[in-house]
Amino acid sequence: MLITDIKSMKEISEKLRKEGKSIGFVPTMGYLHEGHISLMECSKKENDITVVSIFVNPTQFGKNEDLDKYPRDLERDLKICKEVGVNYVFYPSVEQMYPAGYSTYVIMESLVDRLCGAFRPGHFKGVLTVVNKLFNIVKPDRAYFGKKDYQQYVVIKKMVKDLNMDIQIIGCPLIREKDGLALSSRNKYLSKEERESALSLSKALFKAKQLFEKGETDVSKLKEEMEKIMRSYPHVKEIQYIEIVNPENLEPKEKAEKGDIILVAAFVGSTRLIDNIQL
Numbered sequence: 001m002l003i004t005d006i007k008s009m010k011e012i013s014e015k016l017r018k019e020g021k022s023i024g025f026v027p028t029m030g031y032l033h034e035g036h037i038s039l040m041e042c043s044k045k046e047n048d049i050t051v052v053s054i055f056v057n058p059t060q061f062g063k064n065e066d067l068d069k070y071p072r073d074l075e076r077d078l079k080i081c082k083e084v085g086v087n088y089v090f091y092p093s094v095e096q097m098y099p100a101g102y103s104t105y106v107i108m109e110s111l112v113d114r115l116c117g118a119f120r121p122g123h124f125k126g127v128l129t130v131v132n133k134l135f136n137i138v139k140p141d142r143a144y145f146g147k148k149d150y151q152q153y154v155v156i157k158k159m160v161k162d163l164n165m166d167i168q169i170i171g172c173p174l175i176r177e178k179d180g181l182a183l184s185s186r187n188k189y190l191s192k193e194e195r196e197s198a199l200s201l202s203k204a205l206f207k208a209k210q211l212f213e214k215g216e217t218d219v220s221k222l223k224e225e226m227e228k229i230m231r232s233y234p235h236v237k238e239i240q241y242i243e244i245v246n247p248e249n250l251e252p253k254e255k256a257e258k259g260d261i262i263l264v265a266a267f268v269g270s271t272r273l274i275d276n277i278q279l
């Protein structure tokens with residue numbers, strides 16, 4: 001069922017909670033793909049009711065980012081949600097979420113200064129604010145996030161802990177195409193040739209993991225190898241970062257250990273892509 005206003009969504013959630021039903025929540029910006037579907041499936045297994053939100057959140061986009069051209073297809077998204085068996089789709093307008101005079105934001109003082117946060121100032125302030133608002137409206141017991149946005153997952157988990165929110169944050173595995181490309185709504189922007197170059201991110205990650213498994217733990221050597229692979233593809237325009245970090249606090253490592261996360265971000269053509277792998 002499609003819900004477009006905040007008041008109705010709150011009433012439905014309150015009623016469900018009173019009835020003792022558990023609510024699983026999958027926040028999205030729409031243009032749904034297999035990655036989102038896996039989150040919905042997970043939520044369906046673990047909860048009585050699954051709510052999906054579709055909201056392209058303007059506060060998490062920078063001035064020169066892709067807010068206006070972000071892919072949207074509500075009809076297709078609703079069809080997918082119906083097929084998967086989602087109970088409610090929450091689709092609020094920007095005017096409702098951020099009415100004139102809106103001025104309250106959630107600011108984290110650690111973890112957001114690095115990786116994507118260093119290249120997208122204000123991004124996590126927007127993410128945390130909207131996720132907080134959505135949590136207050138949907139009142140979930142559990143919320144599901146893809147580990148493709150690994151930093152987002154860690155930052156949201158920390159917000160929930162720091163603010164004593166009674167919500168379990170569940171991170172679900174990143175989903176890849178058969179050839180290794182991590183699923184992302186932004187893959188739609190890639191031309192055929194750019195898509196070839198986009199494979200460089202996963203190829204570099206797989207190679208680093210392979211080298212680590214053969215005994216290489218020197219982070220600078222692993223990063224060097226990854227950069228070499230990525231630079232050999234014609235449409236990789238800018239490598240923003242290649243980092244190997246502790247999975248909990250995102251602190252960069254010098255010696256790689258099992259469980260660490262390797263993360264990359266790069267522009268392929270004019271599309272910014274991210275990917276990661278756990279050692």
Ligand code: PAF
Nearest residue numbers: 027028029057127130149
């Ligand atoms: O990962 C996303 O799609 C967004 O950042 C989220 C969590 C829905 C907040 O707008």
